Amino acid sequence: MASKATTANPTAPDWRAEAARLQIDARAFINGRRVAARSGETFDVLSPIDGKLIARAARGRTEDIDDAVKAARAAYESGVWSRHAPAQRRRILLKWSEKIVAARDELALLETLDMGKPIRFSQTVDVHSAARCIAWYAEAIDKIYDEVAPTPASALALIRREPMGVIGAIVPWNYPMLMASWKLAPALAAGNSVVLKPSEKSPLTAMRLAELAVEAGLPPGVFNVVPGLGHEAGEALALHLDVDAIGFTGSTRVGRKMLEYAGRSNLKRVFNELGGKSANLVFADFAELDRAAATAAGSMFFNQGESCNAPSRLLVQESIADAFVERVLAQVPRYLPGDPLDPATVMGALVDAGQMRTVISYIESGKLEGATCVAGGTTARHDTGGFYVNPTVFDRVKNSMRIAREEIFGPVLSIIRFKDEAEAIRIANDSPYGLHAAVWSSNIDRALRVAGALRAGTVHVNSYDEDDMTVPFGGYKQSGNGRDKSLHAFDKYTELKTTWIRLAAK
Amino acid sequence: MFGDVPMVVLYNRYFDAIRDQAGCLPIPLPCTGAEDIDAYLALADGVMLTGSPANVHPSHFGQDVHDPSLPLDPLRDAMTLPLIRRVVELGMPLLAICRGLQEINVALGGSLHQAVQEVPGRGDHRGAKGKPGALTPERYADAHSITATAGGCLAAIIGSEPVTVNSVHGQGIDQLAPTARTEALAPDGQIEAISIASHAGFSLALQWHPEWQAGDNLVSQKLFFAFGSACRDWQARRAR
Numbered sequence: 001m002a003s004k005a006t007t008a009n010p011t012a013p014d015w016r017a018e019a020a021r022l023q024i025d026a027r028a029f030i031n032g033r034r035v036a037a038r039s040g041e042t043f044d045v046l047s048p049i050d051g052k053l054i055a056r057a058a059r060g061r062t063e064d065i066d067d068a069v070k071a072a073r074a075a076y077e078s079g080v081w082s083r084h085a086p087a088q089r090r091r092i093l094l095k096w097s098e099k100i101v102a103a104r105d106e107l108a109l110l111e112t113l114d115m116g117k118p119i120r121f122s123q124t125v126d127v128h129s130a131a132r133c134i135a136w137y138a139e140a141i142d143k144i145y146d147e148v149a150p151t152p153a154s155a156l157a158l159i160r161r162e163p164m165g166v167i168g169a170i171v172p173w174n175y176p177m178l179m180a181s182w183k184l185a186p187a188l189a190a191g192n193s194v195v196l197k198p199s200e201k202s203p204l205t206a207m208r209l210a211e212l213a214v215e216a217g218l219p220p221g222v223f224n225v226v227p228g229l230g231h232e233a234g235e236a237l238a239l240h241l242d243v244d245a246i247g248f249t250g251s252t253r254v255g256r257k258m259l260e261y262a263g264r265s266n267l268k269r270v271f272n273e274l275g276g277k278s279a280n281l282v283f284a285d286f287a288e289l290d291r292a293a294a295t296a297a298g299s300m301f302f303n304q305g306e307s308c309n310a311p312s313r314l315l316v317q318e319s320i321a322d323a324f325v326e327r328v329l330a331q332v333p334r335y336l337p338g339d340p341l342d343p344a345t346v347m348g349a350l351v352d353a354g355q356m357r358t359v360i361s362y363i364e365s366g367k368l369e370g371a372t373c374v375a376g377g378t379t380a381r382h383d384t385g386g387f388y389v390n391p392t393v394f395d396r397v398k399n400s401m402r403i404a405r406e407e408i409f410g411p412v413l414s415i416i417r418f419k420d421e422a423e424a425i426r427i428a429n430d431s432p433y434g435l436h437a438a439v440w441s442s443n444i445d446r447a448l449r450v451a452g453a454l455r456a457g458t459v460h461v462n463s464y465d466e467d468d469m470t471v472p473f474g475g476y477k478q479s480g481n482g483r484d485k486s487l488h489a490f491d492k493y494t495e496l497k498t499t500w501i502r503l504a505a506k
Numbered sequence: 507m508f509g510d511v512p513m514v515v516l517y518n519r520y521f522d523a524i525r526d527q528a529g530c531l532p533i534p535l536p537c538t539g540a541e542d543i544d545a546y547l548a549l550a551d552g553v554m555l556t557g558s559p560a561n562v563h564p565s566h567f568g569q570d571v572h573d574p575s576l577p578l579d580p581l582r583d584a585m586t587l588p589l590i591r592r593v594v595e596l597g598m599p600l601l602a603i604c605r606g607l608q609e610i611n612v613a614l615g616g617s618l619h620q621a622v623q624e625v626p627g628r629g630d631h632r633g634a635k636g637k638p639g640a641l642t643p644e645r646y647a648d649a650h651s652i653t654a655t656a657g658g659c660l661a662a663i664i665g666s667e668p669v670t671v672n673s674v675h676g677q678g679i680d681q682l683a684p685t686a687r688t689e690a691l692a693p694d695g696q697i698e699a700i701s702i703a704s705h706a707g708f709s710l711a712l713q714w715h716p717e718w719q720a721g722d723n724l725v726s727q728k729l730f731f732a733f734g735s736a737c738r739d740w741q742a743r744r745a746r
Binding site for chain 2: 052360
């Protein structure tokens with residue numbers, strides 16, 4: 001998902017004390033100000049660190065979504081942002097990015113309290129990647145040129161990109177700010193208005209992002225946030241007749257619904273970034289097996305395994321399998337879960353009790369289906385009241401088992417052994433998903449041949465998770481459509497306008 | 507959860523009492539996650555919170571675990587605490603037994619003694635004198651009396667004369683939640699029943715186990731019948 005952390009801040013605050021001091025405002029942000037849900041209703045926001053109630057968020061429903069869409073549409077039609085010069089949009093977005101960095105401690109703490117990831121990564125990965133993403137699109141927007149078609153001399157044809165209108169963004173809880181930024185930044189940079197529905201499991205940072213945007217000069221109404229439940233606020237947004245496109249990141253199950261909602265309403269464009277069961281292929285000819293093993297474990301257990309592109313199927317060539325599994329197991333103790341507010345912790349809490357239940361059920365299913373559990377397989381840190389699962393490794397997994405076919409979204413690695421290249425490719429592609437994949441080989445011909453054969457949106461060679469903002473992110477097959485990141489993200493949030501002009505002959 | 511085995515266990519006595527004494531249809535509610543609460547509530551006309559061998563996690567009232575050997579159930583905590591707040595918001599009939607009473611007090615901001623038997627002046631409320639083992643008649647034998655608060659909603663159902671109840675709990679209410687009312691006390695001062703002032707309808711939580719001898723105990727019968735009546739009222743209002 002994102003690059004790994006660098007170093008922890010040496011002057012780190014006392015996070016427990018900061019958390020106790022934190023005043024959390026979990027109301028919606030519509031038309032430039034904080035508002036409660038029209039019904040006055042709220043939903044509980046529990047911290048997975050200790051299970052405690054940390055906020056009661058506005059429970060947005062149809063009427064609140066409607067308010068937000070109206071504000072977004074009015075802002076769009078006024079031209080206050082949509083017809084603002086690209087260079088001016090760039091300046092405001094860059095200022096926003098700077099404000100996010102300046103609010104780093106508060107945002108990181110909110111993210112960690114809300115969804116349980118280690119504070120060091122909230123700071124170094126989530127806050128910084130979100131800010132960098134916004135800056136990247138800001139920098140791009142006044143450097144992109146449109147097209148003039150190769151017409152006969154009797155005509156001039158302009159092919160221009162126009163903002164689409166009102167974009168609905170529905171984002172998940174695993175990287176709340178970063179996933180929101182991947183949608184918001186290109187959508188806003190292109191001149192659209194946005195209504196963001198954060199996950200009910202992690203709604204808190206989204207509203208702060210919106211406040212910072214307005215402080216940076218984004219006109220009120222251009223960017224609105226309505227927290228709420230998926231089947232209430234999310235469904236209302238996806239069914240709304242005045243929303244032009246939906247950028248969704250989440251489960252394949254809900255992604256299907258997004259397409260249904262579009263079909264049942266106004267055929268709004270739907271761009272889905274969905275699940276994955278990414279295959280990580282390690283060949284015997286790779287020279288640095290220690291690095292491959294460290295990455296196989298590190299990318300799997302990063303973010304508690306709650307990453308859509310986690311390399312959750314590790315395919316290892318039989319001739320090196322025993323030795324390689326041993327190397328992977330040697331990495332496991334580094335990822336034992338700890339207190340997310342401790343800057344030394346590298347694996348934190350799963351997002352909530354339901355996710356822990358799901359992960360435990362998959363672990364049980366792996367055991368019952370005959371895979372060998374060689375590490376973990378248990379819950380941890382019971383004294384905290386939070387939701388922790390030990391890093392878990394299954395060896396001798398068959399690709400037909402549920403733990404190889406279904407996305408677990410937890411720290412569970414399934415190791416599958418293969419004989420040769422053809423079998424490796426066959427197993428890797430035998431999946432309903434096609435998000436990421438990796439191939440580790442010192443033979444460049446093989447590496448490129450396999451990379452070409454893998455049906456996945458991104459293939460890493462001799463690495464994992466090192467990709468940056470410059471490249472697209474998205475999937476083949478049931479992993480979705482459309483791409484986040486890179487200039488290709490603009491394809492989702494702009495319409496192509498052809499203007500054909502007849503030129504009179506002299 | 508039983509250790510790391512994900513399972514839901516429901517003792518027949520709970521749903522027998524709902525069916526035979528309250529006259530309602532029991533629907534088990536597994537702890538699938540707080541996001542499902544409204545969907546479950548839409549199927550039901552009332553909520554009963556059962557007892558459990560597992561304690562409410564002390565993190566919810568700001569304490570460390572006093573005795574790590576006792577079972578906990580974070581999956582249930584994560585479901586029932588938001589569930590209670592939602593049921594109170596809706597005013598839906600709510601009956602709670604043992605752990606359920608403790609959950610209500612914690613969900614609404616109160617705290618628990620983790621070991622009532624260690625509180626000076628309090629008796630041992632664990633049944634069978636605290637000897638290990640569960641679900642035996644000895645453990646659920648008559649243990650002490652309780653007296654319902656005169657004028658309270660428990661007294662309206664069972665009267666305010668002392669009645670004898672069983673007692674099978676280690677945790678018990680310490681600080682009463684701000685919106686809860688004491689409905690009964692044990693002779694040693696332990697709170698044995700509460701209701702919720704901010705709840706618009708029927709809410710009653712009992713520290714003892716009326717389901718144990720529901721069919722043979724007049725107090726239990728009255729309690730379940732009252733809960734059933736509240737559920738039927740809710741159903742009738744919902745149908746309109």
